[in-house]
Amino acid sequence: MNIDKIIYRRRAGDVEAVKDVHFTVKKGEYVVITGAVGSGKSSLLYSLNGAIPKLIPNSILEGEVNVMRRSIADLEVADISKSIGLVLEDPDTQLTQMTVEDDLAFGPSNMGLPPEKLRERVEFAVKSVRLGGLEKRNPRNLSGGQKQAVAIGGVLSSMPDIVALDEPISMLDPIGKTQVLSRLRELNRQYGVTVIVTDSGMEVESFADYADRVMVMSEGRILKAGTPHEILTDTEVMKKSGLRLPQVTELCIRMGASGPSIPVTLDEAEKFVAERMHGKKMRNSLPSGTSSMAEGEPVVVVKNLRHTYPGLEKGIEALRGVSFTIRKGEFVALIGQNGSGKSTLALHLVGILKPTNRDALVEVAGLDAAKCKSKELIKQINYVYQNPDDQIFCEKVQDEISFGLEAQGLAAEEIARRTAEALSIFGLERLKDEYIVHLDRGRRTYTAISSIMALKPDILIIDEPTTGLDEPDSLAVMRELQKLTRAGKTVIAITHNMNLAAAYAEHIIVMHEGTVLLDGTPREVFAQSEVLSKSYIVPPQITQLGQRLKPFGFPADILSVDEMVGLVERA
């Protein structure tokens, strides 16, 4: 694939979203394109298979894209798809069929393959993305992560020469992420499939394990391209492009590593730290109680909650007797594999879903969520959707934030005061009169969160608060949520980002197949790697490093680079 000086504008007169980009991808390469949100990664990816400009009205693409020595300008997108399989960021836009197996077969069906070959391709895709048992389900009824797996499988089943994936793992559970990336690597190694993946930098730890080459984009240009090691150890480029270092790289740099010896993988870091620790033993363990749950009054009490969705013969059991308690002021992370029941559980807490068993108890701020009127319940608890576009109704930012306040019938002065206050949370004041459709994903997420924060619920549920956001935006969201808990509010974040869960949560509930697998502090939860793996969760990279270094006396519940550095310094 050869990309020659392409420039892309969304419409005539617009600023270039991609500026003078040129590079070549060799057959069998595994390339990661990374950069902050709005850096031009997705636009670049869409231009590789002709979706830009052929399927995006009014868009303008200059320069040339050649795939397998053919200019894509002369081909239809449907024809190019035989060579390049594109996986979109939002899987909902990519699902076309009514059952998973039909969706997986859709691509190869369009190539006219005979039924027996189609069957083989479907089986291959099912295994590749772990969809066994879901073949007859409607993909639109699956969880976000499962839908993403179907979208990826749907492209893998076509076995194109090049697979291009736009943020393909952002909605997957940690082991799901590893499995998809491993499978892509396997396809890349075994079959010579060229892989091009975009990533907003939330998964930097994975780059070194899988990629041959990493390209960093910023403001539409390629800032630097090189091996994962060259990129991940260039602190200046990483910082400039709004990316963080892998936890182990940061640790080793702080421990004095420099130049080509800076570790970028867990294995390299284990070796590096082990060499530094030679002959030393941990003198101090982590102070107990540094990560403890709040002791306030219970604000959410759930007992024996069951929920069965209609479908198949006996329905689909999403929750199978869930019980837990959340206390006032806690920052709770609700984690678990895709389809484990996290979102279903959250929708019960806000009264959108009702239990399907009569003896269930869902008590929220003293109210029975199953019976309480929605208007009463939302004064106590509210929910921010994973996809901000699901909850945006108005054209402009300010109107969106005041929408819920007006629906509650508040006085005009109060609406104005609360709207101004909510706009200031993420610095949206200067965008208050902007059309929301023109904002990037980060600003739309900020708008969605602010519109719920304006309602001032005592308990806030936020579904995957950092999906689609880059590191700076993600940290901004998490800091604001933390501020809320310090002000006595309770926050429940549904997340697949273990680094953020470890850094911000005081209480973690791990869901597994509709039940609570673990319920405790981050230390208690992340120390149990083997139990966690049942729910496809892996602890943060730094916790894993500590667990590998157990022979040196490192504890199994290290949660941050700072803690590890402190322990090493005291050794």
Place this chain on the structure above:
Amino acid sequence: MGILDQPMLEYVYKDTLMHRMHPVPKMMILVVLTLLAQFYFDPRFILPILAVVIILAKPVSKIPNTWLLPMYIFGIMSVLERGYNAVFISSGGYYRVYPSEWMVTTLMYIANIPVLGEAKVTVGGLFWLASMGLKYFVGLFSVSIFLYTTDPSDLMQYLASKKVSKNALFIVFAGFNFFPILLRYARTIMNAQQLRGVGLSKNPVKAVNTLAQVFHPLVIRVTVLADILTLSASIRGFGSGQYSYLRDVKLSLADKLIGALAIAFFIFMVFGLAFLNWGAL
């Protein structure tokens, strides 16, 4: 589970007789029943047809009422709308079977409306309204049975095996995808609005106001839906060559027999309609 969280107007995988039936004879049976119901005006003829489609929909296909809810709403609204026409049916010339004197009997006089004429409730008008309601529900149940029990992929694969054009296949593809996606959008928007304090009120004025608020974001989404369907189909190679099929959806002998019986039944009933006044008022 709330009503809005049920799948609606889309295929649901189940193992029932109607789910197992080939799409073509199934469509023929349902089309025959729907057409006959449209041809007839005597409720005594339409009622048995409605009974058959209800049996096919409920005990045979096991369609839950929540899935049928939009159909019920649409049916009731259509009947109410037709009530407007019914009050202007007062001429005895419409009737061939029932005594016209009895059919034009006025049960309730409403008003004399300029241009439109006298508005009144007559026996014949009620018969006509009843038959219209029954017709709607036969049609709606038939469509529901087909949507609920037919995997669109089966239909697409059968059509592909018959070398149907790509454009026709795209229409089937888009048609089956459009309404479920639309309903999901509407459902998500209504749930999100409920969380912002906007709920469906029992007060019809407030309810209409709420629906208007759903309408705006829904329109925005619908405008991009066609583009999304085109994009999703194109990037997966739809339209690049001959479409092949995963399952062999050939017509069996039983399927062909059912289809032939449906056609024979249709011809027989149409004969009765044309020459024996079957189903006329």
